[in-house]
Amino acid sequence: MLPNRSRTSVLVFLLPPLLLYCAAVLFPILQSLFLSFFSWNGISDMEFVGLQNYVRMLTADDVFWRSFFNALLYLAICLVLQLGGALVVASLLTSLRRGRELIKTLYLLPAVISTVAIAFLFVRIYSIDPVGLLNQLLHWVGLGSFERAWLSDVNTVLAAVSAPEGWRFTGLYMLIIYAALIAVPKELEEAAVLDGASKWTLFTKIRFPYIRPVWITTTIMATTYGLRGFDIPYLMTNGGPGQSSELLTTYMYKTAFTSTDFGYASTISVFIVIECLVAVGLILFMLKRKADS
């Protein structure tokens, strides 16, 4: 603490940021919580309905549950592509001696592109008429039977809208994991190699435990980003066909701004926040416990 600080100076520095933060983040969270107990379409009078919205959401709304499980699958696909892809590429990159910077830059490139542009791009990649990149590729490698309209097939659409999100940010996580990997002390690795450790043992016993704190951070980042995924499914399919690519976020958005059911949309929002908190708690619990054992 500074010796000459005064109470006023603390307030001068703290109040403006805190006010902005409260207005944009904290207050809306509380407001959502409040609204979730009401039925309101934005025009008529608000009507207090108690827990009715929650009961409806948890017991009577099939679309909600469908969206919830879709969102989990979406999250799983994003996590595999982002964290798995990031870990593999980062590990491979440490064995390169040249061109690391170039590859990092190229790999990060999709993160700079807006989601609207990515949605356009992938609509064309998945298209069947005229034949898009993916179907053409399948045709060439002799998997022509897999050719399909990826975005109108209810079995593939969820994976098809998840993949671009995974693709987009894998470079970001790769950078972070790579930075952690090259910080692993060389002496540790060399000592292990002298003891005859294989590449795999080296990775599981030396490198990975060493980067575990960073791994926890990236997992939390990727999970919270995955749970707030919205743009790409909303733009590419708007949740369709049917509800096969509906996520909780897109469902909430449509409930709020298409059906103007602000009360029920807030209930879903509250659920999303709880879901995020639970997810982060679970990650910390599981990864920390493993580290202790």
Place this chain on the structure above:
Amino acid sequence: MIAQTAPATHSPAAPPSPAVPKRRRRKPSLYRTLSRVLILLIVIVQVYPLAWLFLTSLRTEQDFATGDPFALPGSLTWDNYARAFETGDLGRNILNSFIVTMGANLLIVLFGMMAAYAIQVLGFRFSRFVRGLFLVGIIVPVQIALVPLFIDYSTVNLLDTYQSMIIPLAGFALPMSIYLFSSFFEYIPRETYEAASLDGAGPYRIFGLITLPLSLNTVVTVVLVNSIFIWNDFIFANTFVLSEDLKTIPLGLQNYIGAMGKVDWTATFAAVCVTITPLLLVFLVLNKAMIQGLESGATKG
């Protein structure tokens, strides 16, 4: 067998990294070759779609509708770009994105620095609690704020303004910015502050004369990282902005989907190319700083 000790015999395009000292030399192994191929494949997957996007923007419509998508364009044309500029007001969209990005960044940097200064340097009784409060913003998804903000904006007449986008964009980015500044401020030795205090400098002068100038690197990091997300923001703009005059790039691009979902794809791709160029240029020029920023941001955690 360690792969990284083998000599690098190929990859001529890549610049040599000077920092790597020469190590023991060994023969190229299967593992090395495999990992090279794998890296190359993954890079192609990351980059090819973007290259294809650019190539398509130069194709004729005819060529695009009928041809093999992987084929190189038969003839190059700039017509798509002309049509792209006719269909939408791309200049206006880019200007709007620029205004929003600058406005939000200003708030994020200034307020982030101020809050971190209050929490980390000045210190006060509830500083741990306030820090925790800000952490919430990193975890909660932005969608939670849409309905409440929409309602609040309509009561105070902020709907359809630049501020309606800037406020939530800055608010949700603030926690990360505070976090980055705090972890940087930890590295400024306490003696610096104590010496300044003894010389009679108060908290404001210390902020202006010591903390602010020292944090310029962190400012660059915070601005670069946030600019990517703010420049490309879709959800706040889509929810709060209606008038054409205020539309940012992501919304402007949506105009290219015509009535009945009919899309002039080659013109759309031309528009996409135009709109990603500014940020792409910044990224390519400053990628070292940006990459360092992203790396340091998470590894300090």
